[in-house]
Amino acid sequence: MSFHNLHRLNASEALQLIRDDRISVEQYAKSLLNRIQERDDQVQAWAYLDPELVLSQARSLDSIPKEQRGPLHGLAVGVKDIMYTKDMPTEHNSPIYRSSFVQIDASPVMTLRKAGALIFGKTTTTEFASITVGSKTHNPHDYGRTPGGSSSGSGAAVADMQVPFALGTQTAGSIIRPGSFNGIFGFKPTWGAISREGVRFCSINLDTVGFYARSVQDLQLIADVFRLSDDEDPEPFTVRGAKFALCKTKVWPQAGPGTVQAMEKATELLRSAGAEVEELVLPEEFNKMQDLHAFMMGGDVRVAFLGEYTVAKDSLDDFMVRQVENASKMTRRDQLNALDTIASLRPKIDTIAGGYAAILTPSSPDEAPEGLGSTGSAVFNTMWTALHVPAINIPGFSGGNGLPVGLTLIAPRYKDRYLLNVSEEVGKIFKEGGWVSRL
Structure with a gap:
């Protein structure tokens, strides 16, 4: 070279x-x-x-x-x-x-x-x-x-x-x-x-x-x-014989054709490699995670940018102004309910995820949307962020315009090195997903 x-x-x-x-x-x-x-x-x-x-x-x-x-x-x-x-x-x-x-x-x-x-x-x-x-x-x-x-x-x-x-x-x-x-x-x-x-x-x-x-x-x-470590050193991971959960989540109707096809292809590739893949439907109590994340984030932003709002309100984006002013009229009760409910769900997702090699879930609705006016929807990410679990996007798939579409692997909290080991092997398999960079 x-x-x-x-x-x-x-x-x-x-x-x-x-x-x-x-x-x-x-x-x-x-x-x-x-x-x-x-x-x-x-x-x-x-x-x-x-x-x-x-x-x-x-x-x-x-x-x-x-x-x-x-x-x-x-x-x-x-x-x-x-x-x-x-x-x-x-x-x-x-x-x-x-x-x-x-x-x-x-x-x-x-x-x-x-x-x-x-x-x-x-x-x-x-x-x-x-x-x-x-x-x-x-x-x-x-x-x-x-x-x-x-x-x-x-x-x-x-x-x-x-x-x-x-x-x-x-x-x-x-x-x-x-x-x-x-x-x-x-x-x-x-x-x-x-x-x-x-x-x-x-x-x-x-x-x-x-x-x-x-x-x-x-x-x-x-x-x-960064000295990321699990309590136990993870064993070398082999896809053959492993069991993965396919988790579409409640917001699956917002998945576009690129993500739908990526999930189907990923399932096919994992099974061809000798893995078991079963669909996971989370308990109903996880269905409100989008709203709970919004309450948690709104309460935090309200405090985080009070200083800039106080001294330079006219220089802040309207979204941040509305958050500081609590334009949605979120109550402290709403905020506490979000904090407490999400905290109670974290050990539950650890237990659920611990029953699989990893949870496979969408990374985005589809390919990157056109234009620079919006960075796209985080609808498939917010739940996992609020649950504090490690997550990694694995590339390998593409949408209708030949642009990349990735999928996410999830593991229990503080299983970061384990998740990287799993991701390394899954990433090799997902290279057959059809996307090829032209850069």
Whole structure:
């Protein structure tokens, strides 16, 4: 592979070349920067990127003696622009924080930097990662469509091979949905498994830091660095003989033809690989999860943005203004009922999911919708986010326009490493799902 094409490597491949002294971090960074230069007019995944800073950091990493290098030495990572970075502005896609420098790193950025990662730049987000009005970023597979979710820039940058992995966050569906729309792996760990210090969130009860990558092997690398661990080390996973649950959930009528076909094809592929697949209908008490998530999120947002509302109301999106003003007239009783009911359902979903290798469920209604005005619906994601379970989008399928459609695997809480092991094997099978990237 020529130095010009190094951007096509996944993180594990690039790391091996750097470790073997076959390429330098600077050479790798230059290839990524060339890719961005070629594609930025179309994709626009970056809220902030300084090529000189990138190359300076790359040269500094190259100067570190081998025995002192971290486990992610030289690997480029995009950081969602709601996370503090000590050498880059953090703007939250808000005029209130234009050119705002907070000279500390968020905890996830600290962890990555200490591990030797090359903090490449800040990826785009919707305003405060809280609204569904799209950012400037385009889906790399179809510039007329959204890349999805508030983690739009992170998903698009990884899919377009501008960086091998990136940080995102999920409050409703902003890791899983962009994973589906962009045809990559999007991993939302168990809520609370990763520190959120220095990350500007809108919901203390929902927001979770997660990751994008183009392979599960890369997600395993980053999971090691963040010390994700289960109580018991998971055994190697084999699909043959495993039992999966096919869970359409109450909102299945909102599934489009791409997702319907993906679920059918996934079932066929798993069974052909020797797995058992049975349909799971959750108990009726889970049917109100959409409303309960909305109450929980609404109560949190009402508090989270009171400061900005107080000093700069006219600079906030109308959605956030309405949330702070409680335009829906949500009562504290509604909020408490949501908190308590969801809390009671979490151990129940752990028990249900524990009876299967994993739960298979939709990631999105269909392919990415046309236009940038909306990031798409999170209707298939909110329940799992509120239940705090780990979730991962597995790519492999396509819709009517040949654009990616992914499916989600779910496991019980704090079975993150187990879920990654399952996902690695299932991902190999889903490669036969019919979607092929043209990038």
